[in-house]
Amino acid sequence: MTDRASGAPGSPLRGAALLGALALLATGCGARVEGSADEARTVTVNRCGEEVEYTTPRRAVVYEGGSADKMFALGLTEHVHGYVLPPANPPVSESPWAQEYEEVEFLSDDLLNRELVVDAEADFVLAGWNSGFSDERGITPEILDDLGIQSFMHTESCYNYPGHPERMPPFEALYADLERLGAVFGVEQEAAELVEGYKERVAAVREQAPEGEPVPVFLYDSGTDQPFTAGSQVPPNDIIRFAGGENIFADLDERWTQVGWESVVQARPEVIIILDYGDQPAEDKIEFLKSSPATAELPAVVEEDFFVLDYNEGISGPRNIDGLEKFAEYLRELRAD
Structure with missing residues (x-):
């Protein structure tokens, strides 16, 4: 959803065997893992049609409930520094991940902006295009790249992202995000299991339509x-x-x-x-x-x-x-x- 004035949408690897498993799993979601037990872990992941190299983030800033939920559902709470939640979002106490919200910092109830991200010393920002990231407000993946801050956009929002558009049905985009974030953070197996469970639930609904x-x-x-x-x-x-x-x-x-x-x-x-x-x-x-x-x-x-x-x-x-x-x-x- 587009933003409104009112608010409204690497760690070291543990041995060569783990590296091989990660590389195999990453191949399934279009990611390429590099590094060794003595090097920072890097992985190349698709971001809106553009291949981007990531190192494992430690201080992620997430914008709106959808971004936070994706991280929490993947079990990545310890990688999240804080969240930005405009007034359109319901209270976090109503979330299935209410406990996880309590474990990270509430940064702002305003729209996402560059100063907030820099002040938070973020190394990763998760948001959507025109729902967090914005040319008008001066916070885009390119600008963050220049600042040395990694970013990831919801695949659903890539549809109208300038320069590197990517299009897929909304639920497929959700699955892609979970798989890609799983690759970025090294939790590919967790992501695969999560996506499989969601697909099974969707299939059950469609059978009963x-x-x-x-x-x-x-x-x-x-x-x-x-x-x-x-x-x-x-x-x-x-x-x-x-x-x-x-x-x-x-x-x-x-x-x-x-x-x-x-x-x-x-x-x-x-x-x-x-x-x-x-x-x-x-x-x-x-x-x-x-x-x-x-x-x-x-x-x-x-x-x-x-x-x-x-x-x-x-x-x-x-x-x-x-x-x-x-x-x-x-x-x-x-x-x-």
Whole structure:
């Protein structure tokens, strides 16, 4: 998700045998490991279509819940120095990794910026393009490279990253991030097992998807004059389609984007997903949809078929899988009525 003014999205190796195992595992996710027991570990990993050499980071700064969740899910808490969490993010106490958040430093509730990263003495920054990294705010991977600070971008956000674009479906991008971060930090096996588990959960959902025509679904992020919604390049599109629905804006080759209310009305969504922010409660958005003449007669509004999706279930991160399972259960129950 793009940033808003309101806030809103080497260690030594232990022997040649371990080195060989790491090299073998890294090959599976497009990484190349170099080094020996007496040298710093380096690995070459794809970053948005660009091959980048990393040494194992020790003071990572992560931006937003999705970045932190990826690190925590991989068991990399000790490598995280701190996190930046704008107001749009729900409280960390609600996270499955609440304990891990307590073990690292809260750095800021503002947008990511270069001064913060330098002051934190970070050796690695994890964020998305236009969701953390930004030309306008002067914090890009190239700028950090010049400062000697490593960086990694969410693959989902590479779609519109200038110079080295990379495109893959949102859930595939999540898996790629976990595998690539696993290579950067030397936890390839943990990453492989995590991804395998997520894929199994997704497959189970798809097997249970309701039969018949997909339910037309509109994701309402924000906006009153024009709604902000999800195109085909962000996780909610996969959440909707894997659960058995159809994103009414799946034909938009975009990430998060503005549309017109006329397009929403014409699509006649039967379900509306409300993206729930910490600073823009779902209840307020639902009330607007009920009271606005443009949307009050939509089938989903008339039937009050609203599904609330947590912010961190909608941006790229492990909680996408939780959001999928919850929405899939909602659709199954809706079809059963």
